[in-house]
Amino acid sequence: MMALSLVHVLERTLQAHRGRPALAMVGGPSLSYADLDRQSAGLAKALCREGIRRGDRVGLVVPKSVEGVVALWGALRAGAVYVAIDPYAPPERGAFVAANAKIRGLLASTSLQGTVAAIVKKVPDVRVFYVHGADPLEKGRLVRGEEPALRHARHVNASDLAYVFYTSGSTGTPKGVMLSHGAALAFVDWAVGRFGIQPDDIVCSHAPLHFDISTLDVFGAAAAGAKLVILDEETMRLPNAAVEAIKRERITRWYSVTGAVRRMVSAGGLAAGEVRSLRTVLFGGEPYPVDELKALQAAVPSARLFNVYGPTETNICTCWQVPPAGTWAYDAIPIGTDCETVEGVIVDEGLNPVPDGIVGELLVRGSTLMNGYLEDPERTGKALVADFLYPHVGDRMYRTGDLVRRERDGTYAFLGRRDHQVKVRGYRVELGEVESALFRIEGIDDAAVVAIERDCSGEKELVAFVVGRGSANRAALRQQLASFLPKYMLPSKFLRLARLPMTSTGKIDRQALTVLAIHPGPEMTTELSPFPASK
Secondary structure, eight states: OOOSSHHHHHHHHHHHOTTSEEEEETTSOEEEHHHHHHHHHHHHHHHHHTTOOTTOEEEEEOOSSHHHHHHHHHHHHTTOEEEEOOTTSOHHHHHHHHHHHTOSEEEEOGGGHHHHHHHHHHSTTOEEEEEETTEEEETTEEOOOOOTTOOTTTTOOTTSEEEEEEEOOTTSSOEEEEEEHHHHHHHHHHHHHHHTOOTTOEEEEOSOTTSTTHHHHHHHHHHHTOEEEEOOHHHHHOHHHHHHHHHHHTOOEEEEEHHHHHHHHHTSOOOTTTOOOOOEEEEESSOOOHHHHHHHHHHSTTSEEEEEEOOTTTSSOEEEEOOOTTSOOOSSOOOBEEOTTEEEEEEOTTSOBOOTTSOEEEEEEETTOOOEETTOHHHHHHHEEEOSSSTTTTOEEEEEEEEEEEOTTSOEEEEEESSSEEEETTEEEEHHHHHHHHHTSTTEEEEEEEEEESSTTOOEEEEEEEEESOOOOHHHHHHHHTTTSOGGGSOSEEEEESSOOBOTTSSBOHHHHHHHHHOOOGGGTTTEEEOOOOO
């Protein structure tokens, strides 16, 4: 069967591997591919009967679970576009995403009715289905599907949208990244081949469904006919529990943000020789310190290690396999070379290509790029520029905003961001969105946020500077911000200034703020004072 969509990939696997295990929670029973077929087809039928059509957006408000993955496949098999909404973000954020995406259906967990209520208030015409156990319920009424062989999405083709991921936006509002079935297929085919995923693999699902790296786990496992083991929220947060899950479930493929892997080594007890099942370990999103990477290599000597890089807008676009132990020496870990699906070009500020060894912004062209930002042509026009390498083709290139340099060995060295976007625990955070949330708090007249390295590990933390009359302490400010922002976007420190420093052009002097965040100094005590910590 020729695959034109992700659904066709699943159906090809359903024909070849119906009796094999498809999904399981850590420590829980498995669903076979035949079970996945029956349940997702039944859900697709229910959605279609309630008016969901090809190209409609369907929101997912579900925790990490087997039911969540079934819901995802049910939406796709109905010919819909799934929009995964962070179930633990403030309901207001979920409501914004739902309204911006113009969702027509909502697949939700009964435990998240507060978020559902906020969405329904914002999008009153949405059809709500509560996913409970293996069965969907439409506004509390059980809906069963009776056609296991349901094929709702045969008419979906490569150019149709498959999913939309919302990332932090520089203007204070999240932006929806649109990815087509064709882009997803190109990425999945490359990943399965590059990392050698096989039917006998046990693939770990570490990332939540609203995080783009989940697509490699969910779709890569389905394409190969492998088993997907899903970590629950508690196991995902606790490095020792994650290590135990790898051992107990005999996980063979792991992909997560760099910080999660580092914590498994430093705090989770991942010691040399203890985990023998791992075949590949993928990490990305943040730099991996050289000495710590060598410690990981010693802990899992039989596993191939890969540093992968790529914003949501491109999927993974560069990859670097860590050489055998004792054969490499780097001051900083490279992000690798171009994947076969894309081509990278380094340019200066005028978008002119620069030679090797010169720092510039990385632009990416190829088959895995996004279609654009949903309902935002202005942002799309800034991010996707005409492909000047092959102008006669009419393709576009994505401006990553990342500063890189191509080294003598052909690998890219990552040198930072062109703008004020940063990575915190693997999540992209636009500092402007955090600042916009601060302005919503009464008593704050001015605000700016910078990111600094927490310690020598290289991990980032956010520091907020505020100007105003408020007397709230750090705990109170964090609590108020938590009603607007996800936890990973909350600043760890709040510093008060009489006024924000400015450059000669009248802009906020962020370089000066970064220095103040790292070294406040006793001479600044009259002008800079921390909010008192909560007792």
